[in-house]
Amino acid sequence: MKVVTTIREVREQVNAWRQADNSIGLVPTMGFLHEGHQSLMQAAKQDNQKVIVTIFVNPIQFGPSEDLASYPRDLERDKIACEQVGVDLIFCPDASEMYSPNFNSYVDVNELTEALCGKRRPGHFKGVCTVVTKLFNIAQPDRAYFGQKDAQQLAVIKRMVTDLNFNIEIIGCPIVRESDGLAKSSRNSYLSESERVAAVCLYQAIECAKAMIYKGEKSVNVITQAMQELISKQPLAKVDYIEFVDLATLKSVDLLAQDSLCALAVYIGKTRLIDNFIYQHD
Amino acid sequence: MKVVTTIREVREQVNAWRQADNSIGLVPTMGFLHEGHQSLMQAAKQDNQKVIVTIFVNPIQFGPSEDLASYPRDLERDKIACEQVGVDLIFCPDASEMYSPNFNSYVDVNELTEALCGKRRPGHFKGVCTVVTKLFNIAQPDRAYFGQKDAQQLAVIKRMVTDLNFNIEIIGCPIVRESDGLAKSSRNSYLSESERVAAVCLYQAIECAKAMIYKGEKSVNVITQAMQELISKQPLAKVDYIEFVDLATLKSVDLLAQDSLCALAVYIGKTRLIDNFIYQHD
Numbered sequence: 001m002k003v004v005t006t007i008r009e010v011r012e013q014v015n016a017w018r019q020a021d022n023s024i025g026l027v028p029t030m031g032f033l034h035e036g037h038q039s040l041m042q043a044a045k046q047d048n049q050k051v052i053v054t055i056f057v058n059p060i061q062f063g064p065s066e067d068l069a070s071y072p073r074d075l076e077r078d079k080i081a082c083e084q085v086g087v088d089l090i091f092c093p094d095a096s097e098m099y100s101p102n103f104n105s106y107v108d109v110n111e112l113t114e115a116l117c118g119k120r121r122p123g124h125f126k127g128v129c130t131v132v133t134k135l136f137n138i139a140q141p142d143r144a145y146f147g148q149k150d151a152q153q154l155a156v157i158k159r160m161v162t163d164l165n166f167n168i169e170i171i172g173c174p175i176v177r178e179s180d181g182l183a184k185s186s187r188n189s190y191l192s193e194s195e196r197v198a199a200v201c202l203y204q205a206i207e208c209a210k211a212m213i214y215k216g217e218k219s220v221n222v223i224t225q226a227m228q229e230l231i232s233k234q235p236l237a238k239v240d241y242i243e244f245v246d247l248a249t250l251k252s253v254d255l256l257a258q259d260s261l262c263a264l265a266v267y268i269g270k271t272r273l274i275d276n277f278i279y280q281h282d
Numbered sequence: 283m284k285v286v287t288t289i290r291e292v293r294e295q296v297n298a299w300r301q302a303d304n305s306i307g308l309v310p311t312m313g314f315l316h317e318g319h320q321s322l323m324q325a326a327k328q329d330n331q332k333v334i335v336t337i338f339v340n341p342i343q344f345g346p347s348e349d350l351a352s353y354p355r356d357l358e359r360d361k362i363a364c365e366q367v368g369v370d371l372i373f374c375p376d377a378s379e380m381y382s383p384n385f386n387s388y389v390d391v392n393e394l395t396e397a398l399c400g401k402r403r404p405g406h407f408k409g410v411c412t413v414v415t416k417l418f419n420i421a422q423p424d425r426a427y428f429g430q431k432d433a434q435q436l437a438v439i440k441r442m443v444t445d446l447n448f449n450i451e452i453i454g455c456p457i458v459r460e461s462d463g464l465a466k467s468s469r470n471s472y473l474s475e476s477e478r479v480a481a482v483c484l485y486q487a488i489e490c491a492k493a494m495i496y497k498g499e500k501s502v503n504v505i506t507q508a509m510q511e512l513i514s515k516q517p518l519a520k521v522d523y524i525e526f527v528d529l530a531t532l533k534s535v536d537l538l539a540q541d542s543l544c545a546l547a548v549y550i551g552k553t554r555l556i557d558n559f560i561y562q563h564d
Binding site: 007011100102103104105106107108109110111112129130133134137138140159160162163164165166167 | 289293382384385386387388389390391392393394411412415416419420422441442444445446447448449
């Protein structure tokens with residue numbers, strides 16, 4: 001496994017692989033890798049001859065009051081996590097390698113980015129689309145892998161790739177959970193012991209919603225209220241949003257329908273966690 | 283020479299060329315081709331084994347009050363112009379092939395697009411950057427060719443390619459002129475006989491500026507005023523702007539310096555024409 005920090009080195013490796021007709025899978029990450037990331041790498045490994053993991057805490061997708069400075073980093077542990085899965089190349093650039101002082105070009109998706117997390121984190125998805133475009137152009141992969149946990153991000157990236165004609169297949173991979181149901185996330189490392197216990201309420205709310213839906217409930221209002229109530233029993237938790245939206249448009253729905261996405265963001269103490277599920281039957 | 287209208291057909295041809303290790307040059311145009319475009323194709327032909335010309339009047343780079351509907355089109359003549367130069371592939375899609383009803387992704391460059399034409403044509407360069415990104419991703423060329431006549435466009439595209447790490451070399455080609463000095467432009471076809479005569483005032487203003495500079499004048503104010511006066515003698519002409527800017531930043535300069543760009547836009551009747559020159563010595 002190679003670990004490189006410059007765009008030039010990635011290009012050289014990619015050119016060599018292309019010359020040898022190797023397919024390339026890309027897994028863009030912000031590092032502090034967990035089993036969720038590793039499941040993306042495994043999928044990439046299965047579909048492609050070579051796998052590139054990028055590790056870059058992208059400053060332009062963080063708002064001024066967000067956790068850029070404190071975002072967890074551990075490159076040495078990340079290298080081991082990549083090695084375990086048989087990753088071929090890690091690209092872990094500095095911010096200065098990715099953004100020159102004259103940098104001034106941005107990629108953005110309208111509408112899809114105005115819902116859910118986009119509404120609460122202005123500029124976030126513009127930062128994501130821009131860095132993902134850069135990573136696509138640097139690594140020129142055949143396929144790129146994103147977690148379904150970031151459901152809005154996955155929808156936005158798919159829209160961008162279709163609209164801008166990137167010749168890349170986007171593959172969404174299922175949420176990986178801890179044994180108690182908490183979705184794996186690098187931000188879980190922020191949680192104190194008591195917060196970690198409280199954090200399971202996101203998953204419990206999802207299970208509660210699924211049970212209601214299984215029994216025939218279709219009203220988004222009714223389901224959302226039950227989820228809200230369940231979470232409000234947890235004193236360390238504060239709901240940012242719970243929403244049901246159409247998976248394609250991310251527009252709110254009042255009644256559960258084919259391909260509804262239920263997404264929620266909840267503060268556990270100061271840590272903002274997200275989770276979601278997709279209702280695919282009508 | 284092949285002429286295709288779908289993205290799929292371009293991808294198939296590009297894949298075949300890539301398999302055969304052919305280099306590809308791209309000349310993006312809006313058609314109604316003239317010797318200016320042909321000089322780009324010739325440059326592309328010299329540098330690359332295969333040349334793709336795209337002909338697409340891109341709706342999203344026109345403002346609501348601009349000339350999208352009347353923009354001149356003549357595909358049959360354009361095919362001959364491409365054939366003459368030995369172009370390998372023309373891609374001339376419909377708007378519906380390029381923009382699906384759900385299209386919602388955009389590429390934009392800040393600051394550089396706020397000067398000169400960008401100030402007068404809000405959204406124009408966002409439309410240009412977006413379609414050029416799409417064409418880059420569809421044709422995946424090694425090199426792409428743009429005319430120096432659209433100096434701001436060239437600067438913006440170069441910035442975008444650097445910032446977003448497109449693996450493409452951008453090549454600017456010199457302005458091609460009519461025998462009286464008028465810069466070749468598809469929009470020259472709008473001009474009536476008397477307007478065509480009047481239109482030479484842009485070139486005359488440039489020649490006047492160059493003569494003043496040759497004699498040692500450095501004050502942008504003094505030079506601009508002389509250009510303005512020269513053009514104002516022409517009753518069919520109305521200056522939109524005459525500006526001297528730094529070639530890298532497109533910020534206004536007061537005194538002529540290394541790499542100053544003098545750009546002007548002038549209405550001749552209802553037709554807006556642009557021209558420019560670069561002052562490269564200090």
